[in-house]
Amino acid sequence: MKYLTIALAKGRLAEISMDLFLKIGLDCSEMKEKTRKLIFADEKNKIKFILVKAADVPTYVEYGAADIGIVGKDTLLQEGRNLYEMIDLGFGQCRMCVCGPLAMKDKLDSINDLRVASKFTNVARSYFFNEKGRTVEIITLQGSVELAPLVGLSEVIVDIVETGKTLRENGLDVLETICDISARFVVNRVSMKMERERILDIVQKLKGVLAEGGVEN
Numbered sequence: 760m761k762y763l764t765i766a767l768a769k770g771r772l773a774e775i776s777m778d779l780f781l782k783i784g785l786d787c788s789e790m791k792e793k794t795r796k797l798i799f800a801d802e803k804n805k806i807k808f809i810l811v812k813a814a815d816v817p818t819y820v821e822y823g824a825a826d827i828g829i830v831g832k833d834t835l836l837q838e839g840r841n842l843y844e845m846i847d848l849g850f851g852q853c854r855m856c857v858c859g860p861l862a863m864k865d866k867l868d869s870i871n872d873l874r875v876a877s878k879f880t881n882v883a884r885s886y887f888f889n890e891k892g893r894t895v896e897i898i899t900l901q902g903s904v905e906l907a908p909l910v911g912l913s914e915v916i917v918d919i920v921e922t923g924k925t926l927r928e929n930g931l932d933v934l935e936t937i938c939d940i941s942a943r944f945v946v947n948r949v950s951m952k953m954e955r956e957r958i959l960d961i962v963q964k965l966k967g968v969l970a971e972g973g974v975e976n
Contacts, residue, residue, distance in 0.1 A: 762805050763950075763957060766825035768813035768834075772942055775850050776829045780808075783964035817842060817945065826950035827958065832940045833919055836882045843951055845962055846944040849969060855882060857935040858926055859908050859915035864934050867891075867915065876900050876907035876916045883917035886937050905929045 765780075767773040777787045786801040787808050799808045811819055816830035817840035828842075831851055835844065857867065857875075867873065868891060876898040877883040887895045898913050905925060907913040919940060920926065920933055944965065946958055 760805050761954075762800070762807045763827065763954060763961075764807045764809060764825045766809050766811050766816045766819045766828040766830075768816050768830050769810050770813070772813065772829060772831065772851055773810060775942070776848075779848070779965060779968060782968045783961065785961075814838065820945055820947050823947050823949060826947050826954060827961070828945045829942055830945065832938070832943050833879060833882070835943060835945065836885075836938070837879045839881060841948065843946040843948060844943050845946055846965060846969075848942040848944055848965070851940070851942040853919050853921045853940045854933075855879065855917065855937040855940055856920045856933045857886070857915055857917055857937065858905075858920065858931050859934055860930065861932045861934075863908075863915055864932075867934065868893075870914060872896065873915070874898055874913040876904055876913035877918060878902075878904060879917055879919075882937065886917070890937075905931055 767776050777790055780787050785804055785806055787799060790799050790808060797810050800806070809819070809825060813830055813834050816828040817835060817838040819825040820828040820842055821840040829848065833855055836855070873895045875883050875887065875895050878901055880897050880899050884897050887893055898907065900907060904916045904918050907916055908931060909929060915934065917937065923933060926932060944962065951958060
């Protein structure tokens with residue numbers, strides 16, 4: 760029996776995912792130890808876990824380097840990979856939003872040369888084109904995106920919002936919600952055909968744990 764490989768996003772998503780896998784009988788206890796290792800094996804169940812950067816999870820899964828991945832919906836939307844999205848795991852909840860000064864709320868459709876700063880450039884471009892029928896200038900930023908409207912780099916931003924505290928502290932607000940975000944269980948398309956029974960067994964066990972309340976977010 761070949762190993763099934765599961766790609767986990769480093770950080771909080773991986774930690775919660777490990778707790779879920781332990782509940783369904785997969786041994787990922789070694790991952791909870793302090794180590795620089797990136798590959799871990801559950802010999803009994805023939806499962807390998809790999810730790811990767813969140814943005815890379817869909818790539819590993821699409822190309823078959825991993826059969827399964829757990830990653831945020833925000834990353835899936837941004838990367839646009841050809842995968843099966845099997846379960847909304849319900850943790851890592853937040854929202855993808857258009858944010859800016861409150862005065863901009865009624866002006867999003869009227870400003871001709873609207874500039875939008877974001878790390879999630881594909882999400883931003885798609886939202887304004889498909890939902891609003893317009894093109895906007897997208898400015899790519901990797902950090903402190905809230906700064907962009909404050910210094911005149913852009914009129915608004917597209918970013919993930921959890922509590923909104925950082926926005927409010929910088930005089931910004933949520934202007935529009937694009938979509939809700941949470942962790943998703945995704946599967947490589949070929950793996951789904953070749954290892955269908957084993958993958959569906961994991962899916963059903965995870966659904967059972969989630970129905971019982973899952974794990975603490």
